[in-house]
Amino acid sequence: MADVVKKMEEAPGILGKDDKSHSLLKKYLTPDVVNKLKNTKTKMGASLWDCIQSGVINTDSGVGIYAPDAESYTTFSEIFYPIINDYHIGFDIKGGAKHPPMDLGLDKINFPNPDPEGKYIISTRVRCGRSLQGYPFNPLLTEQQYKDMEGKVKDALNGLPGELAGTYYPLTGMSKDTQKQLIDDHFLFKEGDRFLEAANANRFWPTGRGIYHNKDKTFLVWVNEEDHLRIISMQKGGDLMAVYKRLIQGVNEIEKKLPFSRDERLGYLTFCPTNLGTTIRASVHIKLPKISKNLDEFHKIAAKYNLQVRGTSGEHSESIGGVYDVSNKRRMGLTEFDAVKEMYEGIVELIKLEEKS
Template identity: 55%
Template structure:
């Protein structure tokens, strides 16, 4: 459920907005509202909503500015809204609720209980390795009672790194591996991990504008097993990104590994969660299951008809991105295609939605259907 403290705080309109912060909030609102931005924050930050929210804060002291500053700095944002802490979803619900409902096609009163199901229900959807280059499934987690990245102090980063690294270093079996703090990785090692799509990198302008990249590289790092099929990022955009990946299209193996890792970590620490929105993360696109299941897939025929590609993907609530992910272009007709919905469905349902959609895309690619 939503934090009772946050609900009382929001109803009472608590907040001590300093004049200089109030001026920045007003300027950010004007920048967004007077722009031609197509972002969801532009659509849902109405004058009425702005007036309700401009003078309040969360119990941790987050303001409307913390939520919208990235959208104001990047008017080409698709969403443009970040949560600086878990209570922002409650305190600023007049903005978050309609935006979340639209992005996730979420019409329910609450997110369903977590259900990973049986990974055996899935299989290798491209056993000939003709189309799918790699499969990757990840989920995000935030540790309860800590602010999210936009409001974390340097000490928060250090403390969370210590807590999480102790947990991941206790994995056994296939998941067992080693944690590497970012500040101890030599530049060549770090760049190799980035180039091979194992490690995040600094400098994303959307995250930077949201104040998510402060104190870099303090408190950041990567854990991985020897085969690099199981990875945990610490303090990138969220406190944790838990990732399972491998070459080819064996969704069952990838999903099984992620399920085991996520369930184990839940025994080690308590995550930010509520009944309405499930697991809470910095970006409202990642709440709910926080599952993003994706493939790198070669679709030369469909690439020639991007409208058809997008239309088929849309039927299954899939998102088509460039080869290097969000805000990039396709290279050699290879796309990053993933489930768009993370909220209002279980983990198992999210994987099934992606699996069914990719099967349909492969069918159209093989048939040459226009």
């Protein structure tokens, strides 16, 4: 324990020395915060070091902190709350804000395709994260817990109706042909992300991990990649309405069988504080050659609409062939429906700007 305390005490200095580091952890992890929290643990055994180790090892992180279990968000609120406030613009958790109740907005959906000719939008995707009640997040899961969770999730997925019906592919024992096909389809998540590795989130790999998808590969569930569940709806083109309706159906069906971890102030709880609240990430793969010519300017334009720009393969990736992944940034302080609507309205505006340029 003394070694771990020493690592915590040294962390602000390590982050402070790296002039290139702009992480939120660096911004808010002061020696005072460390002193207050260094001897504290959650009921499941998580320490401050379990939360911050990835950001200390990878000083180039954007955020730099993960929650090893649901309780960490309140036990270590001294560091989590300022970071949540900073990332989720307009949501003042420190000032007593509460995330609104879930509202998927099925009766309000009206998202006409903003690119019916397919000139800009290549594909559309909406996903959300979910954690199972009673289990810690990845860094604290035992090998047996991974197996138990996989069994419960597999049972829940096996009964999905209609268009959602599909097959679960465990990573353990997966054939090379299946693996190749899933990689070629850009579905298969892989071990090796250094940020997750440093957070101890890749232990016992590939035990308890797997991928479920329907026949058309428009509905997927990732099991125990970064979060317990990532529920994903996707298809080619810009028909967000169809994609979002499919996600709603999938989430509702799975929740009938599995209890999810939710907090009345923070909403749905997941491993990363950027992904709380609605946990909704609605995104398009889009080509906007004129306004993305100057990448810094493109990021600024997107930020005006509360959008986030990433490379073609998501976080920590580069653009391939001028294709960018553009998504809603805000996940807290607004409903699920409003998060998706914000992305939709932002994309409509970006396409208008592209056509005027």
